[in-house]
Amino acid sequence: MARGEFITDAAAEAGTYRKMGARWLAACGGARPRRGRDLQGRCLSFAEREEIAVRHAKRESMRQIAAALERSPSTICRELNRNRDRIGRYRATTAHAAAYDRASRPKPAKLATSPELRERVETDLAKKYSPEQIAGRLRTDFPDDQGMRVCPETIYQSLYVQPRGVLNREPTRRLRTGRAMRRPSRKTGQRKNRIPDMVNISRRPAEVADRAVPGHWEGDLIIGRRNATAIGTLVERTSNYTMLVHLPDGYTPELVRDALATKIQTLPASLRASLTWDQGPEMRDWKQVKVASDIDIYFADPHSPWQLASTRTPMASCASTSPRAATSRYTPRPISTPSPAS
Numbered sequence: 001m002a003r004g005e006f007i008t009d010a011a012a013e014a015g016t017y018r019k020m021g022a023r024w025l026a027a028c029g030g031a032r033p034r035r036g037r038d039l040q041g042r043c044l045s046f047a048e049r050e051e052i053a054v055r056h057a058k059r060e061s062m063r064q065i066a067a068a069l070e071r072s073p074s075t076i077c078r079e080l081n082r083n084r085d086r087i088g089r090y091r092a093t094t095a096h097a098a099a100y101d102r103a104s105r106p107k108p109a110k111l112a113t114s115p116e117l118r119e120r121v122e123t124d125l126a127k128k129y130s131p132e133q134i135a136g137r138l139r140t141d142f143p144d145d146q147g148m149r150v151c152p153e154t155i156y157q158s159l160y161v162q163p164r165g166v167l168n169r170e171p172t173r174r175l176r177t178g179r180a181m182r183r184p185s186r187k188t189g190q191r192k193n194r195i196p197d198m199v200n201i202s203r204r205p206a207e208v209a210d211r212a213v214p215g216h217w218e219g220d221l222i223i224g225r226r227n228a229t230a231i232g233t234l235v236e237r238t239s240n241y242t243m244l245v246h247l248p249d250g251y252t253p254e255l256v257r258d259a260l261a262t263k264i265q266t267l268p269a270s271l272r273a274s275l276t277w278d279q280g281p282e283m284r285d286w287k288q289v290k291v292a293s294d295i296d297i298y299f300a301d302p303h304s305p306w307q308l309a310s311t312r313t314p315m316a317s318c319a320s321t322s323p324r325a326a327t328s329r330y331t332p333r334p335i336s337t338p339s340p341a342s
Contacts, residue, residue, distance in 0.1 A: 110154055114147060277299055
């Protein structure tokens with residue numbers, strides 16, 4: 001989940017199903033974000049520490065050592081400051097052992113060992129300050145006191161992760177999100193594309209926009225109670241003629257693919273010009289639908305429902321007339337709307 005995977009994919013990789021994966025995630029307090037860092041190769045190796053020791057004994061500067069190891073000068077500076085003895089000597093074996101001890105887990109949480117810091121953090125959380133704001137205010141209010149410093153991630157872990165749950169879980173309600181469980185943070189480009197090689201709506205023919213030529217369709221799903229069932233809708237843009245796609249066994253990509261292709265094949269060839277859908281994962285197998293139905297398929301932009309405006313009214317009508325508790329047992333039939341031009 002920290003890599004930006006979806007819960008279904010993460011659960012499958014762990015050898016379980018989605019609901020059990022969600023329970024495991026909730027028990028751990030959610031997914032801890034990696035913040036985009038690549039930890040591989042970040043830590044100094046023993047060979048690099050030996051090289052630092054040799055060059056430091058030759059009285060080379062930190063920048064010279066950093067250039068030789070292709071490391072940042074600040075990395076060499078921190079390494080020497082942490083691991084030199086009282087008379088300024090640096091030994092690779094001693095430094096490597098000390099670094100291993102510092103990296104060992106679990107460590108006692110800083111908020112558990114500092115009552116004054118914990119009280120200040122809880123007070124600021126009660127004022128609805130974010131962990132980032134709390135960390136910044138501590139640096140400003142206590143510029144010379146390193147004991148009164150804490151990073152935002154430490155606060156989040158103390159709130160969400162049970163083994164490190166120093167703070168009362170009640171303050172999670174005072175966070176701006178109000179979530180009782182962390183969610184993975186996905187940045188632009190990090191989220192995996194669920195629909196391979198999709199064709200954007202911007203490449204749709206210009207004739208679709210004026211609704212003068214029949215045969216251009218918009219589609220979407222109506223999700224039932226508790227996301228257990230669904231009905232597919234197909235709306236013709238010129239006449240608003242609506243067809244329902246029956247999905248009695250669920251709305252996985254495979255089931256939607258077969259049901260959608262079968263429904264579109266009932267239309268005359270002249271009315272299979274294009275189909276526009278949103279970027280829901282149910283359309284993962286859109287290429288098979290395109291080939292089987294001989295229809296061009298386009299996808300709307302994310303979070304742009306106005307690009308599928310034709311489906312709004314028919315979907316509301318279907319949702320209000322379909323049985324809410326048992327959508328999958330609903331027998332589909334076209335809504336009483338004008339027939340499309342042939």
